[in-house]
Amino acid sequence: MKNTQNSLGTYLKTHWKTVVFLIVVLIGIGIADQMVNSFVRRLLNLSAIYTIVALSMNLINGFTGQFSLGQAGFMAIGAYTVAIFTVPVGLRATIFYMAPMAPFLANIQLPFVVALLLGGVLTTIVAFLIGAPCLRLRGDYLAIATLGFSEIIRIVFTNTQTITNGALGIKSIPTISSLWWTFGTAIIIIIACFLLISSSYGRAFKSIREDEIAAEAMGVGLFKTKMTSFLISAFFTGIGGGLYAALLGTVDPKQFYFTLTYNFVLIIVLGGMGSISGTIISSFIVTLGQEALRFLDEPMAFGLDLPIFKPGLRMVVFSFLLMVVVLFYRKGLMGTNELTWDFIGQKYQSIKARFTKKAASTQGGDK
Amino acid sequence: MVVGMTLSTFLQQLINGLSLGSLYALIAIGYTMVYGILKLINFAHGDIFMMAAYFAYFGIAVFLLPWYVTFIITILLTMALGALIERTAYRPLREAPKTSLLISAIGVSFLLENLATYLFSGKPQAFPEFPAMTTPIFVGGISIQPVSVAIPIVAFVLMTAILFIINKTKVGMAMRAVSVDYDTAKLMGIKIDNVISSTFALGSGLAAVGALLWCMKYPSVLPLMGVVPGLKCFIAAVIGGIGNVKGAVIGGLILGFSEVLMVAFFPAMTGYRDAVAFIILIVILLFLPNGILGKKQVEKV
Numbered sequence: 157m158k159n160t161q162n163s164l165g166t167y168l169k170t171h172w173k174t175v176v177f178l179i180v181v182l183i184g185i186g187i188a189d190q191m192v193n194s195f196v197r198r199l200l201n202l203s204a205i206y207t208i209v210a211l212s213m214n215l216i217n218g219f220t221g222q223f224s225l226g227q228a229g230f231m232a233i234g235a236y237t238v239a240i241f242t243v244p245v246g247l248r249a250t251i252f253y254m255a256p257m258a259p260f261l262a263n264i265q266l267p268f269v270v271a272l273l274l275g276g277v278l279t280t281i282v283a284f285l286i287g288a289p290c291l292r293l294r295g296d297y298l299a300i301a302t303l304g305f306s307e308i309i310r311i312v313f314t315n316t317q318t319i320t321n322g323a324l325g326i327k328s329i330p331t332i333s334s335l336w337w338t339f340g341t342a343i344i345i346i347i348a349c350f351l352l353i354s355s356s357y358g359r360a361f362k363s364i365r366e367d368e369i370a371a372e373a374m375g376v377g378l379f380k381t382k383m384t385s386f387l388i389s390a391f392f393t394g395i396g397g398g399l400y401a402a403l404l405g406t407v408d409p410k411q412f413y414f415t416l417t418y419n420f421v422l423i424i425v426l427g428g429m430g431s432i433s434g435t436i437i438s439s440f441i442v443t444l445g446q447e448a449l450r451f452l453d454e455p456m457a458f459g460l461d462l463p464i465f466k467p468g469l470r471m472v473v474f475s476f477l478l479m480v481v482v483l484f485y486r487k488g489l490m491g492t493n494e495l496t497w498d499f500i501g502q503k504y505q506s507i508k509a510r511f512t513k514k515a516a517s518t519q520g521g522d523k
Numbered sequence: 524m525v526v527g528m529t530l531s532t533f534l535q536q537l538i539n540g541l542s543l544g545s546l547y548a549l550i551a552i553g554y555t556m557v558y559g560i561l562k563l564i565n566f567a568h569g570d571i572f573m574m575a576a577y578f579a580y581f582g583i584a585v586f587l588l589p590w591y592v593t594f595i596i597t598i599l600l601t602m603a604l605g606a607l608i609e610r611t612a613y614r615p616l617r618e619a620p621k622t623s624l625l626i627s628a629i630g631v632s633f634l635l636e637n638l639a640t641y642l643f644s645g646k647p648q649a650f651p652e653f654p655a656m657t658t659p660i661f662v663g664g665i666s667i668q669p670v671s672v673a674i675p676i677v678a679f680v681l682m683t684a685i686l687f688i689i690n691k692t693k694v695g696m697a698m699r700a701v702s703v704d705y706d707t708a709k710l711m712g713i714k715i716d717n718v719i720s721s722t723f724a725l726g727s728g729l730a731a732v733g734a735l736l737w738c739m740k741y742p743s744v745l746p747l748m749g750v751v752p753g754l755k756c757f758i759a760a761v762i763g764g765i766g767n768v769k770g771a772v773i774g775g776l777i778l779g780f781s782e783v784l785m786v787a788f789f790p791a792m793t794g795y796r797d798a799v800a801f802i803i804l805i806v807i808l809l810f811l812p813n814g815i816l817g818k819k820q821v822e823k824v
Contacts, residue, residue: 221622225629286805289808293808296564299564299625300754300758301805303754307751307797307801308798308801311794311798312795312798315794315795418629421633466641467640467644468641468642468645471637471641472634472638472641474637475636475637478629478630479612482623483612483615483616
């Protein structure tokens with residue numbers, strides 16, 4: 157990304173394909189926003205939110221090599237922040253009918269964007285508290301601490317009746333319907349991730365992933381760098397959670413079960429740990445796939461009463477897919493490659509070579 | 524706060540803490556043994572525990588086998604399941620990066636949970652009652668369920684057996700050798716794969732016994748029942764010093780006692796019961812990262 161110093165003209169000259177692609181995507185979203193029905197709209201919104209959260213998970217797990225399993229918990233913080241601060245004050249008495257909302261919160265209502273950012277900030281603070289003891293240590297303590305945390309946060313939200321309305325959850329959150337909120341945020345975060353990864357911070361992240369000891373010897377501050385990655389990841393996840401709350405219009409502790417995190421594990425493994433474009437592609441594949449395979453849960457899938465189609469089969473298929481990918485296609489769709497124009501060109505060449513039956517075995521794709 | 528806490532209720536709570544702690548210890552040993560050898564958090568361990576509970580439920584409630592036959596079959600099946608998981612999901616990744624192994628463990632856990640939901644439905648099933656174990660008996664003014672006394676006894680016997688296997692038998696010696704230095708052990712002619720399989724089988728067997736005792740005390744079986752105990756028992760293993768079997772026992776007991784006593788002393792905090800383990804984990808990681816009995820790990824280049 158040396159072009160950041162150059163003038164706009166040179167930038168456009170070298171990156172015109174990317175710019176054109178981005179414009180096409182933006183026009184596509186604009187058209188889709190006018191055309192699609194509410195079902196497709198909801199699916200596309202969900203895919204964009206999953207892209208945000210999966211990308212942030214890939215930042216810490218795939219690029220920095222630190223295994224964090226707190227995505228569901230971080231999303232919960234972002235989602236509840238949006239829920240608590242955007243529900244209209246007038247409706248709060250009916251929502252909090254078991255116990256009235258705590259007085260210090262009861263009359264505060266924030267605009268959506270402010271609440272969304274506040275959710276991100278709160279998530280980052282909580283992530284700092286978890287990261288501080290765990291990231292100093294080598295090993296897998298982060299995985300167990302973050303997984304534990306996302307279980308605890310559910311317990312806390314179930315018990316803090318006057319703030320989160322306990323197990324009942326919060327309803328009537330003003331919803332977003334336009335695609336621009338989710339896709340706009342997703343595009344900003346994708347660009348931010350690309351810039352981050354190609355900066356010196358990104359190289360420090362990757363050096364820790366490859367070899368901690370070597371990275372430390374080269375002068376990379378392990379704790380500081382891991383923490384930076386973890387906090388950025390948490391911030392994005394909090395934002396994703398906030399959008400999730402505003403998409404669904406309701407939050408309750410059960411939505412943020414740790415199995416939600418496992419969905420994101422599937423997405424980043426399928427897309428390739430350490431590939432931004434892979435994560436984006438597989439976020440859409442998994443989200444749309446989970447919707448498309450919904451018939452597996454229906455007992456009367458093909459008009460016949462087949463005993464194998466019953467609730468739960470869909471998730472069995474997806475967990476099986478995760479096992480197959482991790483055992484046989486460890487690199488996922490993209491490995492650590494990015495879907496750049498050069499990459500597409502190479503793939504095109506290698507496929508063309510395969511069809512002309514020349515050196516099919518020697519040019520077999522990625523290294 | 525400590526209102527109405529008499530000596531007898533305190534003793535009763537101590538016994539509850541001891542029995543819960545022994546259950547945690549039984550499961551924690553499986554975690555610590557696997558971690559000692561493969562340096563892997565076996566996320567599927569809690570779900571192996573869950574499967575054992577289902578095996579026992581099906582044996583007694585569906586196939587109507589006598590309880591002792593069911594218990595033996597359950598333990599054997601669970602040991603086989605543990606070894607099978609190792610064979611199919613972990614062995615092919617022996618040379619792969621550690622992250623892949625960890626993801627594989629998560630995948631197995633996810634698969635077992637979803638498979639159980641699919642096959643056995645997500646609804647909780649009532650585990651058959653054992654009146655002889657659950658009818659309270661009164662000793663000096665304290666009412667105790669016999670199972671609360673049986674659990675620590677069974678656990679103690681099994682832990683002694685495990686320590687005997689690890690310290691005095693040939694396969695135990697091989698396990699210790701592999702956990703100290705994987706590559707050297709391989710060069711010395713130890714059949715690594717067999718050692719790892721037997722480690723998984725032993726750990727899973729203990730989890731099966733844990734599940735049987737657990738279901739007698741809390742008679743309900745459901746697909747996600749292994750998650751929270753699994754998480755807590757890994758924390759117990761960390762508290763005691765991961766890789767150390769005695770440490771896992773100590774960690775399990777600490778966790779069991781603190782959980783029961785917190786609920787006894789602060790009834791208002793009952794909802795936060797499951798948070799205790801997590802708070803202890805954070806404190807331990809801050810002040811004693813290698814656990815109580817753990818050795819300091821030095822990373823060599």
